[in-house]
Amino acid sequence: MLGFTKNFSIIDTDDQQKLVKEAMKELDIADSQFKPKSVQNEISNAKNKFIDVEEYSLLAGKEYFLSVVARIYKRYQEKLIANNAMDFDDILVNMVKLLENNPDIRELYRNKFRYIMVDEYQDTNMPQYRAVMQLASGNGNICVVGDDDQSIYSFRGADVRIILKFEKDFPGANVIKLEENYRSTKTILDAANCVIANNKKRKSKNLRTEGDQGEKIIVMNADTSNGEADFVGRTIKMMADKGKFKYSDCAVLYRMNALSRNIETTLHNLGIPFRVYGGMRFYDRKEIKDILAYLRLINDPKDNIAFERIINVPKRGIGDTTIEKIRQYALADNISMFECAMHAVDYPELVRSASKICSFTDLINSMKDKLRENELDFAQFVDYVENESGIIEEITEQREKKGEIIDRVENLKELLSEAKEYDKAHRAEPVDMDSLEIDDGDGMPVEVDDDFFFDTATADTTEGILGLYLENASLFTEGDDFDDSDDYVKLMSIHSAKGLEFGAVFLIGLEEGVFPSYRSVQSVEDTEEERRLMYVAITRAKKNLFMVLARQRMLFGQTNCNQPSRFLKEINPELLYLMGSKRETPKDVPQGETNREKSKKSIASAMKSQFTKEKKPAASREGQLSPDDLIEGLRVVHPRFGEGVILKVEPVGGDALITVDFDGMRKNMLANAAGLKKA
């Protein structure tokens, strides 16, 4: 119906790009002129708008770029079919096609899912929307939850208008506004409201809470990105030591994954346990993808993508030219590359490397035999593949030779333990008759079992389990398994933090160009999306929020001095407690566009004037006063400012914010970092 067999594979963004590149090469299109990435983007956008190859080339007409993309799109799609593979967009689009074009299938699922609930509906894209419409328009038993202020996925096709027109799609829908918030303190909500109020395009709404006012939001203006990390690390440690928060209550959130590195190093040095979510995913790692490719090829010899990935991994002396020839022959004879490789001796141009090639196909075939013997459980089989393939050996050698820091063997072991669990969860008793029959009305009984819907499918052989595993492998993410039994700080992008909440949240990198990202400030729409992202970020915090920025930041190999994020200036200063170094006016600031933000001027200058000139705390901690010792009126000595009197003490996160008068000069500081001694 769609041109795929049941065991189609799902390719990830990496493989997708490889296919695009291949297609371009075959069509003799230089990738210097057309960047594979933008082509890939263009194709993805087209798919999300349900524009297929034919329609696309019609629409492209004579327009140069589009017509070239049209050719690549066509070839790319052919390659997908040849590989029996779908990309991420196809999974959704094809599902919709299936539902829209086949009344029997639609009925089947409508019967299956009588009541539909969609969460985060504001981040629905077109294919998802159409799928929902197909399933729900029968009986109208649908409930969606969403917040247009939290729409942050427009870059992948999410369309806020979908949630806004829900009432039109389902007339008579009952709309319930949920404006009372049970998560955050009043201060945090107020700050979030301040920010989001600056967006023009939104349904008006104001979060409120019956809860406490809570503590002020601490804004830390650090000198450098290292200072930023230092502040975050020390504050977390201090809060944990005081018992105010467990490590697992703390999260560090950032706009770009690249920002996590500094924090990781610092947390590591301070001995604070942490875990990074997102970024380079477990399943994106080379060694993991290699092993998965072995498994895929064993499972399905037609998987050319897997074949090409591993035919020379580890090195077998089979180079690009040989692979290219195999590809050509396979294409010409309409067989898979693996099949072609098996008969390498029959192809004149492959004879020379035939022995190498065949030792590879023999290896795969012997692995397949091993699998069929069914003597190993899934984990044992993966272990066998890891060793037999020679990948473990190669990695170990490389590690010794290059002195690599990351332990990639460790990752492979991790894969084993995952395989073990997968086996446990999906191994069936030999007989499994737990399926039900549904008559779809056309007299064709369709067999469906619950397992099919809920990933509880089971198999009684290791081969079967492998098949099940691979069906989902490209969709796995490690981020799902929040393990609250272990106590560690969580690091993740704001996008991944959506829907989660933490006692204490550190937002880092709050500078123009970082957040909002420099790519977004050109257009109003994008800037508003960044603002929604900030809104999401702020509202992740339950009790304490720390907003951190660095005057100087090393990013992408360059040191930049950026202005504080415009979003900071949008927050009522009364909600903030400012600390850190005063911003000097650097000569090398790229663009000062935000300086003259009209109405925000007073707030901005209020904020600036409160930045103190405090430097990093002195190393000596001897005789230092702890926050508990500090009381108003106490005379203290500061390492840099000398003698002063404490005017105000405000407990915050196990530490205390204090205001000290040094001979008429007032300074705000965090007690623990200030290094105060008794006068």
Added chain:
DNA sequence: GTGAACACTATTTTT
């Protein structure tokens, strides 16, 4: 076919 040395360049967010 391999690996080292060098040059180049693109830097958001994710299923």
Added chain:
DNA sequence: TAGTGTTCAC
């Protein structure tokens, strides 16, 4: 900066 692509000697 780091990851990728190119060139060259073996």
